[in-house]
Amino acid sequence: MNQISTIVCLCCGEKGTSVVWAKATDLEYRTTTDEFDIMRCNSCGSMFIHPIPLERLSEIYPSNYYSFAQSQDSLVHRIKTWLDKRYFRPLLAKVKGHNLSALDVGGGAGWELNVLKEADNRITHTQVVDLDPDAEKLAHANGHEYFCGRFEDFSSDSSFNVILMLNLIEHVANPLEVLEQARNLLAPGGIILIKTPNIDSWDARLFRHSNWGGYHCPRHWTLFTMPSMSGLVQRAGLKVIEASYTQGAPFWTTSVLFRMEKMGLVSITRERPVVYHPLFGLLSAFFAGFDFIRGMFAKTSQMFFILGKF
């Protein structure tokens, strides 16, 4: 028998409260054919991968991983920039100060920090923390400071007014430690922005046993609900200023393409992962619209949190 009684929930830390919810593998990038258990914690409602492939980072993040290979001038990229700027502007207006500093955890070449700077010209100091040594040069060229390593190991003499953790917290082995580190680096009156999948959504249930895109298996290690993330935030000594659901188009698209592959309609390979499939952009646009409407009355599969200090 497996040792379910000793498995610790990555979100709430409770031991022995988890059951196997689904099994999943890497259909997106085909880096491994190993099957992973997606555990559900009955105590907090979060899900997490088991076992955590902690020693396999170079294997499970291939060189063609989408965040390493972002095309700067594609239409999708330009639309995202425009939307992000529109999203950031009113948030930044709430942060007081003449000169602001911003930190992007897992920010790669600092593309999102470029957008932040465009949204608010008070941002004068920008810092990226990322594991990718190849992004350092580009980040410097973009005018950002760069720390290559784990966020937990990063230290700074100055604090930050804005900390971005977009699609980051679900990738780490110890989300509580990461949030505590963010709290320590946050300036008084500053904000932390988090974007993360929502496991308590229709598509997560619909594609539960067929590699739901939000599993992003085996790279998403913890999947939260709004209440479970709020609990974690409080344990880290932070408060939720605002929480909202946002569209989960990439998860719908990925899940649907997996289904279509099973039906023999499309082909996904290690050389051409699902995110590079010709139908990906079109389906994403469709599901963004679909979720925009659905989001008016239902929980969609991604969440935004704005956090602050007490």
Ligand SMILES: [Zn+2]
């Ligand atoms: Zn839990």
